Amino acid sequence: MKGGGKLSASLWEELGFVDRLGLLFHFPRRYEDRTKWQDPFLAEIGSPITLRGEIGETKFSRWRGGRICFEASLIPEGAIDSVRLYWFNMPYLKTYLTTGKEIVVHGKIQSYKQGLKLTHPEFEMIKPGENDFIHLDRITPIYPLSGKVKQRPLRTEMHKLLFDDELKLPEIHPVPDDLVDLSSALRNIHFPENDQALRQARRRLAFDELFCMQTVLTRRRRLVTSMTKQRPERTDSFVKRYLDSLPFEPTEAQQRAFRDIEENLDKSYPMNRLLQGDVGSGKTLVAAYALLLNAERGLDGALMAPTETLAEQHFQNLRVLEEITGIEVILWTASCKPSAPGQGLRPRIYVGTHALFQEGVDLGDLGLGVVDEQHKFGVLQRQNFLKKGNHPDLLVMTATPIPRTLCLTLYGDLDISVLNELPQGRKPIKTVIRKRKDLHKVWDYIRKTMKDGHQAYIIYPLLEESEQSALRSVKEAFAELKAEFGENEVTILHGKMKSDEKSKNMELFKSGQRRVLVATSVIEVGVDVPQATLIVIEHAERFGMAQLHQLRGRVGRSIEQSYCVLVSDVKSDESKERLEVLEQTTDGFVIAEEDFRLRGPGDVVGVQQSGLPRLRLAQVSQDMELLSIARREAEILLDEDPHLKNHPELRKRLSHFGMELGPEVAN
Ligand code: ADP
Ligand code: MG
Secondary structure (H helix, E strand, O other): OOHHHHHHHHHHHHHHHOOHHHHHHOOOOOOEEOOOOOHHHHHOOOOEEEEEEEEEEEEEOOOHOOOOOOEEEEEEEOOOOOEEEEEEEEOOOOOOOOOOEEEEEEEEEEOOOEEEEEEEOOOEEEEOOOOOHHHOOOEEOOOOOOOOOHHHHHHHHHHHHHHHHOOOOOOOOOOOOOOOOOOHHHHHHHOOOOOOHHHHHHHHHHHHHHHHHHHHHHHHHHHOOOOOOOOOOOOOOOOHHHHHHOOOOOOOOHHHHHHHHHHHHOOOOEEEEEEEEOOOOHHHHHHHHHHHHHHHOOOOEEEEEHHHHHHHHHHHHHHHHHHHOEEEEEEEEEEEEOOOOOOOOOOOOEEEEEHHHHHOOOOOOOEEEEEEHHHHHHHHHHHHOOHHHHOOEEEEEEOOOOHHHHHHHHHOOOOEEEOOOOOOOOOOOOOEEEEHHHHHHHHHHHHHHHHHHOOOOOOEEOOOHHHHHHHHHHHHHHHHHHHHHHOOOOOEOOOOOOHHHHHHHHHHHHHOOOEEEEEEHHHHOOOOOOOOOEEEEEEEHHHHHHHHHHHHHOOOOOOOOOEEEEEEEOOOHHHHHHHHHHOOOOOOHHHHHHHHHHHHOOOOOOOOHHOOOOOOOOOOOOOOHHHHHHHHHHHHHHHHHOOOOOOOOHHHHHHHHEEEEEEEOOO
């Protein structure tokens, strides 16, 4: 690489780029406007700020808990007074940040009793006279760094690549007319001339990113449709027998999903379908329908659930099929493996956890796999599964509400069915927020619920930082609640329990022998106990909105009125607002959108599920029209050149965006 040298070698190693262009697709994570310096004393407290100045005196101080703090005063350019800078546990800073040195710092401006301060600001040393036009006096890019790569040398390298030589970049795919050309986009995404140029650059590169993504997705889908699956004729009427045995009619939405699935199963290529339905919409019935339709052809099927508890629940539910249809239903989890799987003449339905889809597990004559709560699984597991049997059909189910447009981006390779209605007669769950001091009233309410013959969940958070203490709290609560409601009324469920103990306690609750279940969020997905009509969630502020919605979905599963009590002493406006949204609506879509609004972009629901790298530039909310153009163009391209044989440059571009085209041929 021209002008490479030492830095480039380490960059290559650290950042893993394959070629020169690859580096240019390492985009800034933010920018600092270093053309004009703000006066910190005029800035709003709490807002991010960039300051340039000279370091005054420095010292070490010791703080509570024994933390060592390196302190420096900074006299910012254009300010009337100095501000203080604090860095904890970074004593080595003393060798760089000496009195008289010039630096640029970036952080949130805070006030303290003697004035203004920045805690742990990012900083960059200024070396007098050195390339000011790259690092200062401009909108300056700040890169995500890893390993030993440093901000300034990386920026210098980028600048060299972009401006020292003539930057000749061929357009390798069609681009809408109103977008700027690639060279100009790359120059401005790294070193923006102004805000508008930056916006245009981002838009152009977002298109490229979406185009790459759609190429991958469209090709994936075509690979599936080019496969040929062998399926025997249908010889039985399991579905009819099963539906006739149910005490209820399938909803319109469920019937639509049935039809979608039947159509897919009749095709010559494998089904690849996503079933999306809010909690309680009755996805399990659709799964059972698909499994039975598959069994009518004499083929085996598999249903994969994310937890043992859920696998067991599905197993218990599907067991009635044995009587009605003669199909064999087999439970297969880490702690429960069948001794002689794959024997016998009847079609089988395997129900299990991911243990089921591991390599080496023989699922017999597998014709269909169903993945429940698929957001809990990685794409790898999905793909592992697809290697089994004879190009099995695949149905993945999720309660994650994903707006349709977003679905297209993320699941461009899947067909989609939506359960957009709840079974008849369901009353919306009533949700209230209560303070901890009012818990006794909540307990009274639990007593009333029990008296009415219904059941209640009480949920405690499982803290990621300290699982231990959360465990103690659920265990402590267990003891207290037994005292409160009676030894024989309360049972417990948490992730650290042995599986046989878990299933025993779950059974106690399910059968109504224990009417209160104290649990951690292990019951978040899927658990279905219709006679439970109350859920109390302690420390509700510790849960995300989507999770609260899922938890709440454990009730409201019958025609009885159900209730959800969010117990929280939150003070912060944001947390309060999140809980209030749940109080106001039970619509999963609204909650997802509010969640998105309150947390801002970033990790949009379900992005990791798609198996594609996170989008770096494109934003689902604002680039929708680019997305549909990208999708169309990708289709046209793949019509002409299905394996991108004549487009080696485009293959490279995919890798620049961290994407891969995947296998060459189907079958
Ligand atoms: P989820 O979509 O959250 O997985 P489930 O499949 O667990 O929902 O269904 C929730 C409850 O609704 C279950 O008790 C199920 O038996 C019941 N159910 C499913 N479909 C219907 C229907 N069409 N009418 C009445 N109840 C139904
Ligand atoms: Mg479910």
